[in-house]
Amino acid sequence: MSTADRRARILDAAEELFAEEGFDATPTARIARAADVPKGLVFYYFPRKIDLLLALLGERLPAPAADAVQGVVRRGDPAGSLVALHRRLGMDTHDSLVLRTIIFRESGTHPEVRDHLRRLRRSLVELTESALDQAVDWALAKTLRRQAAETFVSVMLDHANARRSGGALPDVTGAAAVVALALGAPST
Structure with a gap:
């Protein structure tokens, strides 16, 4: 071996x-x-x-690389781009379900795990902001872009956790449409 x-x-x-x-x-x-x-x-x-x-x-649950948005962003379609990003990241796949069980359980008692969770969330927000910037045909206000990204990341994480715990799944596609509308874009 x-x-x-x-x-x-x-x-x-x-x-x-x-x-x-x-x-x-x-x-x-x-x-x-x-x-x-x-x-x-x-x-x-x-x-x-x-x-x-x-x-x-x-x-096994690293922060996604900045190039994860390549091939998923569709110019002029922020909602579709967010849904494609969610699929690309695969946060609700079986492989990461076990690790998410561990990370959320242990983050309350182990600062190193809590730090990893914070870095993961921050990288997801930054990646989502990048996708939004590339998907829209206008300049986004920094605060609005950050709020939109944080909102969508919260839904993605909630979706992943609901899947782990067997709860009702949030509507990621609907959340992407709401975020796109908040940015002033037509929903898909």
């Missing part, structure tokens, strides 16, 4: 156990057993247990 395979198995086991039992309730020995690796190997890759959690978040 390669080094990358062992490290990935440790991350997989930690992700599953942290989601089921919580970070604090999951001993590293249990992670090692679930990954079928020696306990010392967990500490070799992740000297502190929090390093394991931060690696999970950083590698």
Whole structure:
């Protein structure tokens, strides 16, 4: 088994156990057993247990890159661009559901996780602002653009969390139309 395979198995086991039992309730020995690796190997890759959690978040739920808007923005269609951005980001896919369970549970007790959540949200807002700037044919006022982006990001995050918890899903397409109307654009 390669080094990358062992490290990935440790991350997989930690992700599953942290989601089921919580970070604090999951001993590293249990992670090692679930990954079928020696306990010392967990500490070799992740000297502190929090390093394991931060690696999970950083590698498997990273802040989206600025180029995520490429190919999704349609000039003159801010609502359609926002919906396409939401699809591109895939925040409600199964792969990130487990991590969101972890991040929202642990953000209240671990400042490092709370910081990751803040960086993720900030990057989503900035990305959404970029998409809005590229989608409209006029200059947006900075404050209005920020408020529109924050509103849409809130709906995207709520959609992702409602999906995780089995609640009613917010209407992302309707929210995109409302945001576009607030910007003075026709809805799609």
